[in-house]
Amino acid sequence: MRDVVVVGGSIAALTAVETLRMEEFDGRITVLSDEDLPPYTRVPLSKGVLAGRESADDVVLAPLSDEVDLHLRTPATGLDTANRTVLTPAGPVGYDGLIIATGARARRIGTVNQAERVLRTYDDGLRLRDHLDRAASVLVVGGGFLGMEVASTARALGRDVTVVDLAPPLDRLLGTAVGGHVRTVAAQAGVRFVLTHGGVRLLGTPFPTAVETADGQRLEADLIVSAVGDVPNVEWLAGSGLPVAGGVLVDERCRVSPHVVAAGDVAVFATGDGALARIPNWTNAVEQARAAAKTLLHGDDAPVYTPSRYAWTEQFGLDVKMVGSADPQGEPAVLDGSLDAGSALLAWPDAGAPRTVVAVNHPTPPAKLKRLLAKAPAPTTTGAAA
Ligand SMILES: Cc1cc2nc3c(=O)[nH]c(=O)nc-3n(C[C@H](O)[C@H](O)[C@H](O)COP(=O)(O)OP(=O)(O)OC[C@H]3O[C@@H](n4cnc5c(N)ncnc54)[C@H](O)[C@@H]3O)c2cc1C
Structure with a gap:
């Protein structure tokens, strides 16, 4: 293999390139990105960038080496797999091996006439920051990690903040004990939560100025931000013959088809129970990109990809680290500290070993959390997190 093309310009693409070189691939690497900026991290966009503390210099990642054609x-x-060619407006680019790392974009719920505010790119961050400067009130639609981080930053800047969602924010991701704790801290900081029993409609053009909930509530704000999930960037693969189903379908080694692998937010895989899933977070993008690059070079000699399932969020002064399955059910066992005391290490056991471990403002480093999940004996202390 002499020519590898990487499509995508963010953390999965960058990691794949670094891995190819670490595995001593000395052929040509071409990276195609539709962005203006070289690879940067999105993680601070909802935090330091939105708060006005961080700029492009702070988010751009380590530069690619001179031997990479960015x-x-x-x-x-478009993609022509028969002729191993990626199509671009600047002309076709041939490859021996292809890494798909086109990630995802923000899902939108507005109409084509609405300038819906979302947060996915650095430019989105600058625009949102600008709108935030001129807004007294902010309504965030969607209370996942992203929506809650936007709410946290806006509230820290003194804005009047409301979060509207179909279910209590964060319960689905962190379980009711930790989700409830974060909401309590957010509410104490002044955030208002509104639950709706159906989708919301954005009202106002071009910029939405209100939402109407399915149960008839009308909520107004100077700034409305949609944080309602993401959509994998797969349109360019139409007609390529590659398997696309809510993402690019990869096997257990991140392979899509001969000579083609995929990683990061764009990749979808079959779970044991026959469903399809993506893991759209930073750690997965890094780990899966490493695995995909190794598969491209070594085929079946490359290891099977096993996600570590580590994720984190920072909001309302809380540093929440999680490893294991999202949506832990029931009450966790307390391994250390307590939520009331402000620092806790919690585990949701399953068949004698923790299935999910969450640290809230707790010093346990990510590597130790992963070891806890893999090896720790069943906790002896049971009952609700205090
Ligand atoms: C505001 C924000 C905060 C976040 N905070 C956290 C956090 O705290 N913790 C965490 O774990 N995760 C966080 N995430 C998620 C994390 O950033 C993503 O999981 C990660 O960026 C995925 O990386 P990726 O390279 O797979 O995809 P992306 O980051 O989506 O990158 C894909 C790249 O491909 C480019 N591209 C798309 N289509 C094409 C095309 N046809 N041709 C060429 N280029 C194309 C895109 O422009 C982009 O540069 C956050 C995300 C956002 C938006």
Whole structure:
């Protein structure tokens, strides 16, 4: 293999390139990115960038080496697998091996006439920051990690903040004990939560100025931010013959088809129970990109990819680290500390070993959390997190 093309310009693409070189691939690497900026991290966009503390210099990741051919503002528009060619407006780019790392974009719920505010790119962050400067009240639609981080930053800047969601924010991700704790801290900071029993409709053009909930409530705000999930960037693969089903379908080694692998937010895989799933977070993008690059080089000699399932969020002064399955059910065992005391290490056991471990403002480092999940004996202390 002499020519590898990586499509995508963010953390999965960057990690795949680094891994190819670490595995001593000395052929040509071409990276095609549709962005203006070289690979950068999205993680601070809802935190330091939105707060106005961080700029482009702070988010751009370590530069790619000179031996990598990076083409910015160059979207892949099609793929011809028979001739191993990626199509771009600047002309076709041939490959021996292809890494798909086109990630995802923000899901939108507005109409084509609405300038819906979302947060996915650095430019989104700058725009939102600008709107935030001129807003007294902010309504966040969607209370997942992203929506709650936006709410946290807006509240810290003194804005009047409301979060609207179909279910109590964060319960689905962190379980009711930790989700409830974060909401309590957020409410004490002044955030208002509104639950709706159906979707919301954005009202106002071009910028939405209100939402109408399915149960007839009308909520107004100077700034409305949609944080309602993401959509994998797969349109450029239409007609390529690659398996696309809510993402690019990868096997246990991140392979899509011969000579093609995929990683990061764009990749979807079959779970044991026959469902399809993505893991759209930073750690998965890094780990899966490493695995995908190794598969491209070593085929079946590369290890099977096993996600570590580590995720984190920072909001309302809380540092929440999680390893294991999202949506832990029932009450956790308390391994150390307590939520009331402000620092806790919690585990949701399953068949004698923790299935999910969550640290809230607790010093346990991520590597130890992963070891706890893999090896720790069943906790002896049971009952609700105090
Ligand atoms: C505001 C925000 C905060 C976040 N905070 C956290 C956090 O605290 N912790 C955490 O674990 N995760 C966080 N995440 C999620 C994390 O950033 C993503 O999981 C990660 O960026 C995924 O990386 P990726 O490379 O797979 O995809 P992406 O980051 O989506 O990158 C895909 C790249 O491909 C480019 N591209 C798309 N289509 C094409 C095309 N056709 N041709 C060429 N290029 C294309 C895109 O422009 C982009 O540069 C956050 C995400 C956001 C938006």
